[in-house]
Amino acid sequence: MAAMITPPGAGVKDKKRAILEATLAVLRERGLSGLKMEEVARRAEVGKGTIYLYFRDKRDLLKALVEERTWAFYREVEEVVRRKAPFFVRLEEVLRRRLAWVQEWRGLWAAVAREAMDDPTPWLKGLHEHYLRLLEELLRSGQSEGAVRTGLSPRATAAVIAAMGCTPSLEVEAYLEHLMEVLRKGVEP
Known part of the structure; x- marks a missing residue:
């Protein structure tokens, strides 16, 4: 043997x-x-x-935890962004995963990040920048397939989507449904 x-x-x-x-x-x-x-x-x-x-210490452990969980989420998002599927199907899946990730942390993420570092702002911005780039990539692909207006800035739109998909004030499914309707139709009558 x-x-x-x-x-x-x-x-x-x-x-x-x-x-x-x-x-x-x-x-x-x-x-x-x-x-x-x-x-x-x-x-x-x-x-x-x-x-x-x-x-090294508790702070190092907390920083590693935030990085590990954040990069795991980004790998999931990257897989969805690059999947062969219509834009709105991919967008909804990205937002569904974002809301699940936010719910998983239940407000702990920012507190853990603050505890891990004296000033986590530059580090957190660096982590968030990767998410914004993935959203930009998704939006550009949506523009290529004709699902997103070409006049919209992928960078600015990515920032809006990132901000909208992080603090649900309703039950998650209702929030996601409403968010998708706003994003599909825009806010103009």
């Missing part, structure tokens, strides 16, 4: 992922003020010292 060979670095990635997932679970249950490294270690099934092999 041949021995199973684990690829180099696989255990490291698994432990790091377990720590990040445990951190998110603790944040959801106890909030930022209830985040204790001992609890993260227990949930990740690692020793407390193991956390410090991957992260």
Whole structure:
């Protein structure tokens, strides 16, 4: 019987992922003020010292969590943007995922980012810039297929869509339906 060979670095990635997932679970249950490294270690099934092999301190752990969850979301969005489907189908899917991501964080994202850094503004803008570029790409493809007016600036329209799709004030499905109607028809009579 041949021995199973684990690829180099696989255990490291698994432990790091377990720590990040445990951190998110603790944040959801106890909030930022209830985040204790001992609890993260227990949930990740690692020793407390193991956390410090991957992260300098709690701030470094929180920053890594925001980056990991944000880039995972961006990879999902990129896949949808580049899919062969009509513009409005892709736009609705991007917004559906955006609303799910916002709901997942339930207001924790900004607090975690602030806790992770003294001034997270440039770092957060850098992360958000990638999302805006993906929306611009989606809008340009919509213009190419004739679904979006060519006179609209993809950059400005991307910024509007990004702002609209981040704070639902209604039940998510109702919000998404209304948002899509506004985007399809515009606001002119």
